[in-house]
Amino acid sequence: MASEAHPKARPSQTRLSSPAIGTKRAAGGDKREAILDAALELFVERGFFGTAVPEIADRAGVGAGTIYRYFESKEALVNAIYRQQKLHFANVVLDGFPRAANTRELFRQLWMRMAKFATENTNAFIFLELHHHQRYLDDESRAVENRMLDLFTGVVTQAQARGELKLGPPRLLMGLVMGAFVGVTRSCVEIDQALDSADWKLAEQCIWEAVRS
Amino acid sequence: MASEAHPKARPSQTRLSSPAIGTKRAAGGDKREAILDAALELFVERGFFGTAVPEIADRAGVGAGTIYRYFESKEALVNAIYRQQKLHFANVVLDGFPRAANTRELFRQLWMRMAKFATENTNAFIFLELHHHQRYLDDESRAVENRMLDLFTGVVTQAQARGELKLGPPRLLMGLVMGAFVGVTRSCVEIDQALDSADWKLAEQCIWEAVRS
Amino acid sequence: MASEAHPKARPSQTRLSSPAIGTKRAAGGDKREAILDAALELFVERGFFGTAVPEIADRAGVGAGTIYRYFESKEALVNAIYRQQKLHFANVVLDGFPRAANTRELFRQLWMRMAKFATENTNAFIFLELHHHQRYLDDESRAVENRMLDLFTGVVTQAQARGELKLGPPRLLMGLVMGAFVGVTRSCVEIDQALDSADWKLAEQCIWEAVRS
């Protein structure tokens, strides 16, 4: 039932390769990585259905058939990318997260860690946004998503209970914050110019004022 | 070169039919509308490349060939929807917009008009979000988008000049506001439950506090 | 079984309208003629399968449906043209043909009458050549063709018996003569310049020398 395939020892999905996005030719045995990277790029550029498997193979520098040694199907491939990147995102945001800190600091940490991920893995971030809730995502991929969502919901509810965030449906507040983050990220993609640290801090300050009680 | 087609008298693209989204069968002569409605729904559900033309025809209750009497190609069809809905959106937001009002009131009006559009035309709103900057949009469609963007940029810049909005790149502030709006809208789609008026007002208040100086 | 249709009084297929090829708009009631003319032109330009029925309607200046008032199907239409023109050709060649004349004169008459037809109805002549033996011609159309063939075969056989033509398979001699005629006709179409009377006479003299005993 696992959606990826055969090559015997595949290291933990959770330990994420330092991405090396941009490598165009598969060197040595990291064809799997090359395929994931190429597919990520293309899915962002053209969408899932707009991307042909041989195109992925071309960009990855492997034969078309090779993709099927590593992934059962095109669908399994998107799902693998989705989970890989969602877990990578979770790692960046949650590893060593100062849960004990006050809400203001929690928020700043959250925002800045997301900014770090989005800056270093812009394509991956856009990919996660675009493929959110698509019908070709399988149950396991959705589960990864939901786990993060539940975690954040808990944090928000507690902060509300302590009177540090505005009251209101937690999903609404989270949607607002995450949406603003995506909007800011996109705005810099569209101008094709990375945000600098000051911009991210400004944005963070804005959104904190939006949700603070 | 115009992307819509033959049937002689087609009423101004700008005068938008109250959509009546949801009607599944083509009544009388409004096959064009039926096709636009069906395609809008399906493009939202499955994306552009994920939707087959015969599926659109089926849902519109017309023959597959009929679509090509009204639209030159599948691509012309998305572009027609995009422009129709973008202009509809612009109409709802800008018709009788109180330009003279103070910034606080301008902002409230903007948000609430967008909320009105997103509530009454949820699919259309999501469609516009998804198809933003896709490569199958033609120049005219992009132009419609850019006109709105320039308009808003002007408003933001002036309000900043009057010291009523935080300083910073206008594109960043706009991305933040629009992103937050999209995030809020999506959050209610995902729970499959429309936001009530109080929720929209809360969200509006939040975002105002985000951008006010 | 007749392949043309309904309009009540259709005048004898054999009495051929002086073609008036080139008329683009159907005047009064001669829509049938307009359709035949338009179809003839297009079948020559693009072939049978390469020509769309609505194109024929357009060029004929009638609605697409109208064609089906006069002809049961596209196939019936080609067959009607084929028979009309084949009979027209037969009329021009055989009406008042001096059967009693000597072989030299018979040959001259034959050639010059064919030249007359090919000059005055170039499209029709090319049409007859192209559609020779195509699978969409029905039995009656083939019968018209075969009747002419038998007639000529008889003439050739008799002339051979009188020692005025070279001996050899009659079909070979006829193929040679008819082929040469077509070749000459085509050569002037390709240069897009009609042959003058002297050229036709020269060609006639050549081919006579080819077949005379």
Add this chain to the structure above:
Amino acid sequence: MASEAHPKARPSQTRLSSPAIGTKRAAGGDKREAILDAALELFVERGFFGTAVPEIADRAGVGAGTIYRYFESKEALVNAIYRQQKLHFANVVLDGFPRAANTRELFRQLWMRMAKFATENTNAFIFLELHHHQRYLDDESRAVENRMLDLFTGVVTQAQARGELKLGPPRLLMGLVMGAFVGVTRSCVEIDQALDSADWKLAEQCIWEAVRS
């Protein structure tokens, strides 16, 4: 822009496989040949527009998609056949052509070499005739045709200058000869019976008498 495709090492278009027309199943790696052969047959039987690509695939014994590995489009396929056969024809006629011989011998050689080609490649010969000057032939295909035409025109003009051929427009004489050749060839196709050597000689003698001064 070249009209044939991908498979890397394709041997010179000019070195023509001894066609082996009639083979219905693709053996080994010669799928390209199988496709060319099947398409040639079908284009002769039904014309270009009358032939469906899957029909070609069926007769060639390959999958429909396979055709597109070898040819960019149906149009590229006809053009490939046209050029292949036109060059094959040119090879058969011109290889070791005794240019120094007297006009009578030149003519005999020309005719008999054409007869050889038409007998051994009847379908190919008919194909070349039918597709002459069709609008789906591209510039390169037309160029191949024109080169041969220019060559012959030169020969005719010189022979006329030496007083060995009748005077008159070279195109007319060439049209006459080529037309007669085609007519003879067709006449035997229609009876479905190959001409024997004596028949070809008879025809040659006839046409020589047609054009000799």
Add this chain to the structure above:
DNA sequence: CATGAATGAGTATTCATTCAT
């Protein structure tokens, strides 16, 4: 293991034909 040629089901689009007006 890796490949890419081969496949056929699936896609966008066209077109002969019908039929309500």
Add this chain to the structure above:
DNA sequence: CATGAATGAATACTCATTCAT
């Protein structure tokens, strides 16, 4: 009678997937 909008079967072409090498 005449029309042309509507249709769906058919067409050219693409692409995920397989498998012989």
